[in-house]
Amino acid sequence: MKLDEKFTPQTWPVSPETQTLEGKNKFLGFWLFLGGETVLFASLFATYLALKDSGSSIKANELFDPVLVFAMTMLLLTSSLTSVYAIYHMKNYNFKKMQAWFFITVLLGAGFLALEVYEFYHYVHEYHFGFKSSAFSSAYYTLVGTHGAHVLFGLCWIITLLLRNSKRGLNLYNAPKYYTASLYWHFIDVVWVFIFTVVYLMGMVG
Amino acid sequence: MSSITAKKGFGAILWEYLTTVDHKKIAHLYLFGGLFFFALGGLEALMIRIQLLSPDMEFLNEATFNEMFTMHGTTMIFLAAMPLLFAIMNAVVPLQIGARDVAFPFLNALGFWLFLFGGIFLNLSWILGGAPDAGWTAYVTLALDSPGHGIDFYTLGLQISGFGTLISGINFLVTIINMRAPGMTFMRMPLLTWTTFIASTLILFAFPPLTVGIFFLMFDRLFGANFFNIAMGGNSIIWEHLFWIFGHPEVYILVLPAFGIFSEIIPTFSRKRLFGYSSMVFATVLIGFLGFMVWAHHMFTTGLGNVANAIFAVATMAIAVPTGIKIFNWLLTMWGGSIKVTVPMLYALGFIPSFVMGGVTGVMQGMAPLDYQLHDTYFIVAHFHYVIIGGVVFAIIAALHFYWPKMFGTMLSEKMGYVTFVFLFIGFHLTFFIQHFLGLWGMPRRVASYLPGQGFELGNMISSIGAFMMGIAVTLLVINIIITFVKNKKVDNDPWGDGRTMEWAIASPPPYYNFKQTPLVRGLDTYWIEKMEGKKELTPAEPLGDIHMPNNSIIPFIISLGLFIAAFGAMYNPANIVKDGQPWAIPVLIIGLAITFGSMLIRSLKDDLGYHIHKEELEEEGGKA
Numbered sequence: 001m002k003l004d005e006k007f008t009p010q011t012w013p014v015s016p017e018t019q020t021l022e023g024k025n026k027f028l029g030f031w032l033f034l035g036g037e038t039v040l041f042a043s044l045f046a047t048y049l050a051l052k053d054s055g056s057s058i059k060a061n062e063l064f065d066p067v068l069v070f071a072m073t074m075l076l077l078t079s080s081l082t083s084v085y086a087i088y089h090m091k092n093y094n095f096k097k098m099q100a101w102f103f104i105t106v107l108l109g110a111g112f113l114a115l116e117v118y119e120f121y122h123y124v125h126e127y128h129f130g131f132k133s134s135a136f137s138s139a140y141y142t143l144v145g146t147h148g149a150h151v152l153f154g155l156c157w158i159i160t161l162l163l164r165n166s167k168r169g170l171n172l173y174n175a176p177k178y179y180t181a182s183l184y185w186h187f188i189d190v191v192w193v194f195i196f197t198v199v200y201l202m203g204m205v206g
Numbered sequence: 207m208s209s210i211t212a213k214k215g216f217g218a219i220l221w222e223y224l225t226t227v228d229h230k231k232i233a234h235l236y237l238f239g240g241l242f243f244f245a246l247g248g249l250e251a252l253m254i255r256i257q258l259l260s261p262d263m264e265f266l267n268e269a270t271f272n273e274m275f276t277m278h279g280t281t282m283i284f285l286a287a288m289p290l291l292f293a294i295m296n297a298v299v300p301l302q303i304g305a306r307d308v309a310f311p312f313l314n315a316l317g318f319w320l321f322l323f324g325g326i327f328l329n330l331s332w333i334l335g336g337a338p339d340a341g342w343t344a345y346v347t348l349a350l351d352s353p354g355h356g357i358d359f360y361t362l363g364l365q366i367s368g369f370g371t372l373i374s375g376i377n378f379l380v381t382i383i384n385m386r387a388p389g390m391t392f393m394r395m396p397l398l399t400w401t402t403f404i405a406s407t408l409i410l411f412a413f414p415p416l417t418v419g420i421f422f423l424m425f426d427r428l429f430g431a432n433f434f435n436i437a438m439g440g441n442s443i444i445w446e447h448l449f450w451i452f453g454h455p456e457v458y459i460l461v462l463p464a465f466g467i468f469s470e471i472i473p474t475f476s477r478k479r480l481f482g483y484s485s486m487v488f489a490t491v492l493i494g495f496l497g498f499m500v501w502a503h504h505m506f507t508t509g510l511g512n513v514a515n516a517i518f519a520v521a522t523m524a525i526a527v528p529t530g531i532k533i534f535n536w537l538l539t540m541w542g543g544s545i546k547v548t549v550p551m552l553y554a555l556g557f558i559p560s561f562v563m564g565g566v567t568g569v570m571q572g573m574a575p576l577d578y579q580l581h582d583t584y585f586i587v588a589h590f591h592y593v594i595i596g597g598v599v600f601a602i603i604a605a606l607h608f609y610w611p612k613m614f615g616t617m618l619s620e621k622m623g624y625v626t627f628v629f630l631f632i633g634f635h636l637t638f639f640i641q642h643f644l645g646l647w648g649m650p651r652r653v654a655s656y657l658p659g660q661g662f663e664l665g666n667m668i669s670s671i672g673a674f675m676m677g678i679a680v681t682l683l684v685i686n687i688i689i690t691f692v693k694n695k696k697v698d699n700d701p702w703g704d705g706r707t708m709e710w711a712i713a714s715p716p717p718y719y720n721f722k723q724t725p726l727v728r729g730l731d732t733y734w735i736e737k738m739e740g741k742k743e744l745t746p747a748e749p750l751g752d753i754h755m756p757n758n759s760i761i762p763f764i765i766s767l768g769l770f771i772a773a774f775g776a777m778y779n780p781a782n783i784v785k786d787g788q789p790w791a792i793p794v795l796i797i798g799l800a801i802t803f804g805s806m807l808i809r810s811l812k813d814d815l816g817y818h819i820h821k822e823e824l825e826e827e828g829g830k831a
Contacts, residue, residue: 021384021385024384025309025310025380025384025385028309028379028380028383028384029309029310029376029377029379029380032376032379032380032410033376035410035411036372036376036410036411036413036414037414039411039414039415040414040415040417040418043414043415043418043419043448043451044418046447047418047422047433047444047448050441050444051433051439051440051441051444054439054440054441055432055437055438055439055440056439131429131430131431132429132430132431132432133432133438134432134438134439135432135433135435135438135439135440135441136439137432138425138426138431138432138433138440139433142421142422142425142431142433160807160810160811161810164810164811173813173815177810
């Protein structure tokens with residue numbers, strides 16, 4: 001059938017992710033889903049700002065460690081860039097390079113997640129700033145933790161895609177899957193930019 | 207798969223419905239699931255009305271009364287009205303746009319099963335130690351201190367069913383944007399499709415705040431968080447905002463499809479095209495937009511300040527403008543039409559004055575100073591029942607009669623329908639009209655009883671009598687449905703004779719692939735245009751060819767079951783506020799989530815390419831489709 005059709009770099013369409021109706025639906029549906037996710041994070045941000053420093057003996061500007069968070073930010077922003085390379089190669093029908101760049105994306109994402117786990121551990125053990133400590137801590141861990149859970153989900157997703165398709169190359173059935181996974185990854189990255197600004201930078205100055 | 211006409215055993219039919227991804231079968235599931243919860247919510251309403259029948263009644267104690275009105279509201283909104291509307295949308299919208307199915311058939315099934323398992327979980331609270339008792343709004347000032355696990359059933363149950371609603375919303379959006387037949391431009395879409403489109407947009411942007419709010423309440427009660435705990439720096443107003451940022455658009459999520467249904471019924475039985483089609487579309491979009499700007503009118507007495515109250519009051523009153531446009535358009539559609547008063551049309555005729563009354567009291571409450579008087583009285587109860595019963599329930603029952611032939615191939619009895627309408631219409635006004643005055647006389651809502659000599663006796667007696675009349679009406683409707691199934695008298699594609707849109711051009715019920723050839727749409731009221739040119743069928747847009755169909759799958763059921771199991775684990779975890787943690791709770795939570803994510807993994811590992819119905823098979827089935 002058409003979905004299994006073999007392509008060459010010459011016959012591979014310009015936008016392989018929207019060549020089939022299924023692909024088009026996935027593409028649009030995923031964008032809409034991200035719209036809903038935006039509102040979800042907006043609600044979390046609003047709550048965080050309302051509860052910042054509230055009920056906590058330790059304030060945001062005493063807590064956050066800029067060096068660690070900067071390293072995390074660099075890892076995640078770079079991983080977004082590498083996922084762009086992956087999609088670039090996907091569009092050029094270069095399966096091996098796409099896989100390689102997605103693999104690097106996964107490594108960077110895992111690095112980010114490891115640092116985040118360390119960060120949380122650090123706050124809990126050095127500052128006794130746990131999930132239950134105060135309204136501020138609950139709001140902080142829920143906002144940043146929800147983002148972290150998205151990173152974890154994104155990693156599992158991309159790894160699953162890479163393993164499942166490792167032997168069969170690109171086709172019009174899996175191209176939309178790679179594409180939506182990379183959209184998700186960019187979204188996670190954009191949310192982090194806001195967390196970095198609103199939680200950490202604004203937390204350190206105010 | 208294609209042996210649709212073959213007789214099947216009960217087991218095979220059950221399995222078919224457990225695994226189906228066909229929008230028409232999912233519509234059946236939503237319909238019967240929704241009707242079940244509608245009956246349950248109705249019984250709860252009758253209990254409330256018995257308790258309030260006369261002063262100092264001791265039919266229910268205060269705690270049970272609280273549970274009763276909480277579950278009545280929650281059930282009716284989340285588990286009855288929305289699924290019943292989803293039933294109509296699923297049955298009709300893909301047909302109206304000339305599509306073979308929705309964009310994501312698998313997710314469509316998942317949405318249903320999530321709703322059902324969430325609803326069952328919520329209602330299990332009755333037998334597992336007490337139902338939620340903080341009102342359907344679950345204000346956290348009450349909800350945090352509620353004894354037992356009632357509120358936890360509320361948070362977890364609504365969370366599960368809420369995911370289902372969000373998924374269905376996205377599904378309808380993509381379906382309507384991507385799957386329209388050639389020629390079906392946006393400004394040729396029937397109004398039910400338009401209102402589904404806007405309601406789905408509202409679902410997409412309104413449900414995430416509810417999800418977040420419910421997560422906060424769940425974390426506070428089950429995992430020791432402090433979002434709403436004032437002693438730890440929390441803030442209970444956050445819940446009110448999140449709830450109503452969801453809660454007000456929810457009103458329009460319910461009522462816009464109802465508007466859509468009446469916008470189909472009125473032109474059909476006036477045998478005249480809808481007056482002011484483009485202004486109807488514009489008004490729908492505007493209502494959807496303004497719906498997000500008015501949530502704080504539910505919080506006038508919270509103390510947000512005069513400026514906030516004034517802004518939200520003005521925005522609220524502005525919604526009366528597009529709604530008024532709609533009312534006048536319906537009236538002008540009937541003006542000069544050749545009106546046939548069938549049961550659906552009767553509901554439409556009853557809807558207009560009833561809904562206008564609900565709208566007028568809405569504007570009254572929109573005036574912030576007056577709302578200080580009306581807040582938390584029976585006036586509010588009267589208002590929202592006028593819009594929800596007079597608007598949504600009338601629309602759902604009208605749509606049941608109108609689309610029953612399209613869903614099941616049979617007609618509900620018109621005669622019984624008239625009797626049902628009389629009981630429902632009179633019972634409804636008897637129940638709720640007097641409640642306006644009870645409210646103005648000072649009777650507070652959500653209070654389990656009242657004293658003799660307060661002047662509330664007669665009003666409450668009338669109201670309870672009305673409620674029982676509505677109970678009779680719903681019983682008649684159920685009997686009507688049963689009789690219709692037993693008789694099983696099949697009808698042809700256009701049983702009303704005046705169908706205007708594409709669903710009436712194909713068999714009742716449609717074949718599982720809907721359209722043998724995708725139709726070509728040449729204008730608004732597609733089928734009407736063809737009929738006026740003396741044709742019996744739609745103009746095809748493609749030659750007869752193979753049709754691609756999705757495979758059935760049990761995975762949506764299992765994904766939902768996993769969350770259902772996980773919810774028990776979350777509820778009885780050792781950190782919960784009730785302090786009845788169980789050692790098995792965390793393992794159960796993990797097992798449940800493993801089932802859910804595991805089946806999602808299986809879904810993504812296993813290619814599901816669907817199958818094809820071949821051209822020859824379609825030709826064999828001949829002209830009957």
